[in-house]
Amino acid sequence: xxxxxxxxxxxxxxxxxxxxxxxxxxxxxxxxxxxxxxxxxxxxxxxxxxxxxxxxxxxxxxxxxxxxxxxxxxxxxxxxxxxxxxxxxxxxxxxxxxxxxxxxxxxxxxxxxxxxxxxxxxxxxxxxxxxxxxxxxxxxxxxxxxxxxxxxxxxxxxxxxxxxxxxxxxxxxxxxxxxxxxxxxxxxxxxxxxxxxxxxxxxxxxxxxxxxxxxxxxxxxxxxxxxxxxxxxxxxxxxxxxxxxxx
Numbered sequence: 718x719x720x721x722x723x724x725x726x727x728x729x730x731x732x733x734x735x736x737x738x739x740x741x742x743x744x745x746x747x748x749x750x751x752x753x754x755x756x757x758x759x760x761x762x763x764x765x766x767x768x769x770x771x772x773x774x775x776x777x778x779x780x781x782x783x784x785x786x787x788x789x790x791x792x793x794x795x796x797x798x799x800x801x802x803x804x805x806x807x808x809x810x811x812x813x814x815x816x817x818x819x820x821x822x823x824x825x826x827x828x829x830x831x832x833x834x835x836x837x838x839x840x841x842x843x844x845x846x847x848x849x850x851x852x853x854x855x856x857x858x859x860x861x862x863x864x865x866x867x868x869x870x871x872x873x874x875x876x877x878x879x880x881x882x883x884x885x886x887x888x889x890x891x892x893x894x895x896x897x898x899x900x901x902x903x904x905x906x907x908x909x910x911x912x913x914x915x916x917x918x919x920x921x922x923x924x925x926x927x928x929x930x931x932x933x934x935x936x937x938x939x940x941x942x943x944x945x946x947x948x949x950x951x952x953x954x955x956x957x958x959x960x961x962x963x964x
Contacts, residue, residue: 718926719953720756720792720905721749721946725932726768732935734945737762739781746782746789748947749930753954756790757782758825758928768799770810772817780819792848793821797830804832812839823848823870828856828863837865846870848905852877853887857894869902871926876908876916884912885919892923907933914938917953921960929953 723745727735736745736759746757761778763769775793782791800806814820823846826833837847848871851857860866874891876884888906895904905926908916913934920927929949937943937952 718756718903718905719754719950719957720758720790720926720928720930721746721752721754721950722758722907722928722930722932723749723946724760724762725794725930726760726796726798727931727935728766732931732942732945735931736946737766739777742778743781743785745946746786748945749950750786750789752947752950754950756792756928757786758792758794758930758932760794760796760932768794768796770795770799770807772810772813775814775821776817776819779821783819790823791821792823792825795824795826795836797827797832804830804835808832808836808839811836811843814843814845820845822846825850825873827852828859829853833859834863834865837863837868841865841868848873849902850875851891851895854890854894857891861894861898861900866898867900867902869900872900872902872904874904874906876906876912878909879912881908881912881915884908884916888916888919892925909933918956921957927953 724735729735736742742759760768761774763774779791825848827850829852840847847869849860849869850873851860852875876888906920907928917927930946943949
């Protein structure tokens with residue numbers, strides 16, 4: 718499974734094709750699905766372009782993608798930075814999704830942020846799955862100690878702000894710790910910026926789910942700038958196809 722991470726915290730100044738509005742997200746979702754992605758991850762934005770978990774903002778973005786791409790899995794971020802570290806405010810915002818017309822299929826929820834178990838329980842009552850964001854072995858231990866670990870829909874092993882060699886070593890250490898626990902939860906491995914493509918290749922070699930998109934990198938495997946998310950997904954699909962053909 719290749720997930721397309723459409724925007725993250727990127728701005729139009731960083732790349733002109735970063736999708737921000739519901740209409741832009743829907744159009745990009747069509748393109749990445751045609752390119753081979755089976756899931757999209759997005760950071761909904763309000764009318765001023767700020768990341769938000771307000772139910773109206775989330776519903777507008779998720780609904781636009783659903784109408785454009787029926788059946789496509791939709792994930793959204795719950796990054797605590799949106800609420801300046803206030804876990805209670807984030808929890809209230811997500812709980813208000815109960816009255817939203819459209820809710821995501823699942824959300825990313827980071828173990829390194831306070832309030833993981835409480836928000837996971839709220840999401841469970843809403844029928845929204847959890848992608849547990851694990852950035853380190855310490856996060857993996859936190860997850861395995863969590864009462865909601867086995868109920869997660871996916872574990873995101875995320876190599877953030879690390880040089881390639883360190884990212885690969887840290888990924889293997891995290892994956893080893895998770896494998897020992899035998900949770901039976903799918904694992905998605907991905908990197909960011911300089912390590913994005915090496916980590917993606919490592920995920921493909923290990924037959925793990927992975928992701929790519931403008932949130933994670935603005936360049937293709939050759940280091941050159943890309944047109945947008947669909948181009949990144951096409952590169953990933955081509956790398957997967959070459960690996961599948963190799964005996």
